[in-house]
Each structure stands twice: as structure tokens, then as C-alpha cells.
Amino acid sequence: MSEPTGVIHDIGYQRYTGPRLGRRHVFGALYLHGLRSAFGLGRSAKAKIFPWLVMGIVLVVAAGLTAVRTQTGQVVMTYAQFADAMSWLVIFFVAVVGPELVSRDLHSGVLPLYFSRPLPRGDYALAKLGSLVTALWLLLGAPQLVMFLGAAFTTDNGMRGVWDELLDLLPGLLYAALWAVVFASVGLLIASLTGKRAFAAGGIVAVFLMTAPIVGILSIMPSRTVNELAMLGSPTALIHAVGQYTLGDLLVPGGDPETQIGGFGPVYVAVAVLLVAGCVALLLLRYRKVAAR
């Protein structure tokens, strides 16, 4: 849109009389903007490196698994197991992208520009949360889709084989969604507390990794009940426990889920729901305060 050189015509200021879109569109615009910046789109080349590196790794792993399966006929990893196996990458992805979405805005002071617009404070937080959930789900779901396509095209049982494969894929995608929701809500809450991206990233990694030993300690305590509830100790283990309870042998093929979580499946589900709800509530509260500053 460069102007022709030479005479510059000053057409003066034009008032705008066209449509002004409502809350849903504004929310959508912010959500899409967040999702794009999660993968570095519309940002500097430097911002693209990490998200696409992680995306590349998970896709290569998925392609490798598919290749092994077509060659040897052996299922190395189910769809649901894939998410568990990638947990480290998911943690680092949240630690980089979460602060990218919220800490950057806190640091640069851009929030007054948002909150002086017809954007309810809660919508800002929820749109960002939606962006991060979607980004994480794509990160875990895309490679599963690659695995599915590989399996579907090489199946020996025709359409029936594809259908069976699809029935395996859908729980896998739902499990990926569980990962995405829990990690995004915890990660974004931590990131929203500080404008310093390094601190936010460190905090997120600490919460997700440092809580793992808690699970280890609880699981060797001399009480069966404590052992069975040990996986409440960290978000990663919590997700795994919910997966064990709901997905059964899709996540732990051939294993007996009762041994690890006993009859506490519903407790794990309830705690997961409460954790997400609590984080979202705190996130909304946090932005009530930020907006008034």
C-alpha cells in the first residue's frame, strides 16, 4: 500500500460509519491472534523457531512410529500413550508459549490499550486460554492424525480396519484435549503472575517437574490408600490417572489399572475438574485486578 511518489493528496480525516462488530467477533479476533502468535505466525523469525521445532519433533516421532508399525506390524505406542510419552515436550512448550501469550502483554504494558476497548476483562483471559488450549491440542493431535493416516492406509482389513483405527484415535484426541486443558490452565495462571518471561517459564517448569518427586515419595509410603492417591501429587500424574480410569487399556495395554489407582478413579476425575476450574477462576480474578491498575 505504498503511495505513489510525487504529490501527496491529503484527503483529510474520514469518519467511520460502517459496522462495529460485537463481543463474539472481538473475542474471536483475540483468540485467533493468540493462536497465531503461539506458533510465531505474524511474529519475528526468532519467535517461530521454538514452536516449530517442538512441532517438528512430535511429527517426526509420529512418522517414525508409523513407519515401525507398517514395517513390523507392531504397535509401539497407542494414540493415548503418545501424549504421555511427549509430556516433556508439552511442558517446555507451555513454558515458552504461555509467557509468550500473557507475560509479554504484562511486560510491555499493552493491557491498558486492550481494557480501554469494549473487551470485557474476563474475555481477554479466556481468549488467551483458548489459544493455548488449542495450540497444545494441535501439538498433540496433529501427530496422532499422522499416525492414524499411516495406519489407515496400510490396514489389511479394508474399511473395517480404518473404522477400528478411528475408534482408537478418538479417545486419543480426547486424552490430548485433557492434557491441553489442564496444562494450559495451570501454565497460563502461572505466566499471568509475572511480566518477566524467564521467571514465568521457570515457574511453569518448576510446577510441572518439581511436583513429580512428590508422586514418587507418596507411592512408596507404607499405606495402600496413600499409594493409590499418590498421583494427585503432580498435574502430569493426575492426567495420567484420569486417563487410566477412563481409557483403561488404551493407555495401559494389558495392565491392570486397579493396581495403581485402586477405586479412586472418580476422585481423580473430580480433582482434575476442580484443578482446572480453580485455575480459570484465579486467572479471571487476576485480570480483574490487572485491568483496574
Next chain:
Amino acid sequence: MTLLATESLTKTYGGRVTALADLTVSVEPGIIGLVGANGAGKSTLIKILLGLLAPTSGRVSVLGLDPTTDPAAVRARVGYMPEHDALPPDLSAAELVTHLGRISGLPRTVARERASEALRHVGLHEERHRAVGGYSTGMKQRVKLAQALVHDPDLLLLDEPTNGLDPAGRDAMLALIHRIGTEFGISVVVCSHLLGEVERICDTLVAIDGGRLLRADRISAMTSATDVLAVEVSEGTDDLAARLAALDLPVSREGRLLLVPLADDATYDLIIGAVAELDLPLHRLDQRRHRVAELFATREPSNV
């Protein structure tokens, strides 16, 4: 139509710190200067006008709307330029202003068009595609002004728009604000702690101190009959004074300057004529407005 009105507006933080105390003011559209020292309550008032803070008591209306009950409707018609740094360094001005235009509810293509327009109006052209991080303070201030304009508001709230600018940048920013207020048909509230600067472009002045209203009036009412011509000649000041007195001009001396009240344009001619006749080297002849500060200085003790 009343642009802004407050009625016994009070805001206290935690019941102890009083930011605004019983502020009642009503202003008409135009360019309004909101002046007061740091901590006088200017920023608090702006946040209440935007519906970001709830007043402790009292009533407020902006463009006929109540920001405490319908903040979204108010914010859709108001543009806000914050005082502090508010720009993410790695986005370009065009991207940022486009994005914020969409957050104001503009459709995608409209937002892009209006963003370039707004940036052009504040004087940013090709550089608008560069990352904001590399901009000078003056350019950043312009981007902040452009983002407040992008959605074509009916009212602009500018919080210390000349902060951190050099004298030339200040003049340019003030000229731009004046142009927005007069040519664009958008009312502007300019917050500043520098009275001398806003009085140059405003037609209404609201002065607050310690959260209380000092005075609110049309600036013409405040400064009428106070304009003075200052004459300085390198030599022969006494001769000129005598000559002007002989012409029935009530001349007074202030150091090396002669001050003559400005009645009408004829006063200029009389002075120029007198200087020419005496063949004196004229150093300067300029119109000096009595600083509005002097008007407040006499009132302040009774109010504070």
C-alpha cells in the same frame, strides 16, 4: 450536548487515600485541558471515565452514557492514550494498530485500512512497517495516539501526551492534537501537569488539585483582557516608554521589557510606528498571554 459530567464524584482507595473528592464538573465538546500536579487525581478520573475503576460515590456520565453501568458502550466511542509505555517492541506499528482496531470491533479489512490512515494522520508513513522497538520516543507517542484514533472515537482521552518529548516534538504533538480537535471533529481531553502547554491548544480548562476542582471554564473567559504585548528594544527603552505613554497607551516596565495591554490590532501599529519614528533597534514584539497559572495562584490557598 454535554461531553462529560460528574456529580459529587469521590474515589478513595482503601478508605484512606482520597484520589477524588466531591468533584462536580460539566464540560462541552471541544478540546479540554485537564491540568493538575502529579497525584492530583487526573489518571483516576480518566480510569473512572473509561469504566475501569468504580467511583466510591457520586455520578459520572460520558457522551451521555454511564461508564459504571455500561462500560462497553462508553469504550466503543472513546479512544484512550495511556501515559506510560504501552507498545510491544517486536510488532510493527501497522500490525499493532490493526490488531487493536479489530479489538475495537472493526472488521478485518476496515481495521487494516483505518490503521494505515490513523498512522498517516499522526505522521508515520513507511516506517509503520518497522518494529516499534526501534522507534524514537516521539514516534512511539504517535503510535499510541494512532491506536486511540483507529476506531474513529467521538472522544479522545490523552494522558500526558507530551511526556518525554523534546520541545520540537512537544509542539508537533500539540499541533496534532489541536488539529484532531478542530478538523477531525473529535473532542479531546488532554491531561497534563504543564498548564502552559495545554492552555495553548485548549478551549476549556479543568484544573484539579488534591482530587478537588479548582476551576473549570472556557479558556477565553479566563484569559480575556489579559493579553499583553511585550516590546523589547536594545536601547532607548525610556524614550519609547515616554512616546507610547504620549500615545495614551498604559505602558508599564518589567526589567528590559515594556508591557502594553493589547486592545486591538491597532495597538501593534501604534507600537511599530513609535519604534520606527524613534529609529530604535527592535528586538522583539510578541503577544504574551498571562499564564493561566496566575489565575489559579490566587485561588489555590482558599481551596486547599
